[in-house]
Amino acid sequence: MTRWWLLAGIQLNDYSKWLKSNGKSDDTIISYNQVAMQFQKWFLQRIGKETFKGKYVSALDLQEWKSFLIDEATYVRGKKATPKKYSIRSVITFIKAIKCYFEYLQEIGEIKSNPAIKIKPPKMQMDDDDDPRWLERIERTRLLNYINDEELKDKNHWRYSRNRAIIFLGLHAGLRRSEIVHFEVEDIYFEKDYVFVRDGKGANSRRVPMNTDLRKALTEWLEQRGEQESSNVFISQKGGPITRHTLNKMCTTIGKKIKLNNFGPHVLRHTFGHDLAVKGTRLEHIADLMGHSNVNFTRVYTRSSMKERSNVIESLSEERAD
Template identity: 40%
Template structure:
């Protein structure tokens, strides 16, 4: 069994999800880079130094490219650095190496910008709710009930696309009004209370989808499991009908988090509900949106003073 297979097995034993394991196996890119840089025959983990890792970080920042040919975002660089930290932790715990060179590697600084996160403004949210709660003109009741329940699960439950796609019927505790996410980021499980609006939307959907033997909560048009792209397409199409730009499932999730912050709930509460591992992620939602800042500046107009 090679080192990557051992690493994969170790990650499984750590309770990491299949998606997380796939991400961490990107360590192979670092191994190939190291072999090329050292003009070595093979990767030797015990010979990796702090300087090697610092050089690799600079390579990621200055030379590595994403699929579109652009430079890697700081957040992407930091994810790859976390892959390295986890890999060397594995090597330490399994006795492959005795010194961990990754301990001194710091993350790339991220320039804070609230414009990178979009949530629905109040008027947009009202338009969405009016549309999704009005079945007039809807030719397919099955689709209408499903799409409405999906929107409410994002908007009132704050789920990620992958989490919604992975929901199965036992996850819906409608009697206890609690929704359980088993496939959260980092393999973590969390419970989310189901409010009245979400309860009604889910109940209506479950009533009409009950004929399907599949355990998946949200079924595709062919009555099978939804792909992530399929879910994103449904939400994007709804956004087009509403005339909303950049309308995605993540925008609905951002709206869930932002609305909770605006209502005065503590960062820790919002982080728990959203499944954030770092409070700095949740803190983004304390920043004003672009329209809020524009409204604030426009309010300073002197036009009515003359």
């Protein structure tokens, strides 16, 4: 008996190439493949077949899958973690991904019409659980104190300067994880005070000005890095480009040491967007700096977090200590 996921893997190799040719980032390709495999598994279990064919899927099936994601589906992060329901933001991403998958199936001739074309994403609820995670002021201070610690520099100057440059590239330039991984030496323009981001989602290249902290961090790292065969700015100690796994592991390690929950490269990027919004930067400018194709994606940074809202409301209390 041929296992369904082996067939799915073969089919999705071509899908990955199609996504790449359409300008999708590595992270998006991985995410969209996972959604396609999850949908295939759900659908095959539902109809009792072993081989997935796009022609079997109707618009009604996709509507039921959407309902399943909203009402029943759960995920687990970590071996001992409690299952959690997907946020509306995640479901919206899933719907976007599956629309793309069926567009691909139509383009290669596996289906005549796209059953996903009329599937509408659920409306976004103003739920704090859907807020992107950014660093609160005290967390930001804790992180900066850690990455500026001279003791870390004395222990391993090479790793210290590399990790510090990565943190500042996320915190002060808002690069995505995949953009940091693929960031190249020629993308740094010291003479013009900006970094060129070439590998954004949808191939939206952009220029982000360098502030003083980022310039100093990149300068120090490049001195430690020295001449290398790899054109990537960030490398491992063996000389090869760092991977997404390395980047995640670095952030996880730092998060545990200074007690930052759910800390990762995306948190640095969200902090960049939130900090710009707090300083009164126009939405259009934030969208340009972050590589958003639609300014509506940027509006989330104008919202306050639940903690910020609670602090404001508490300040109105008549019984607070003066």
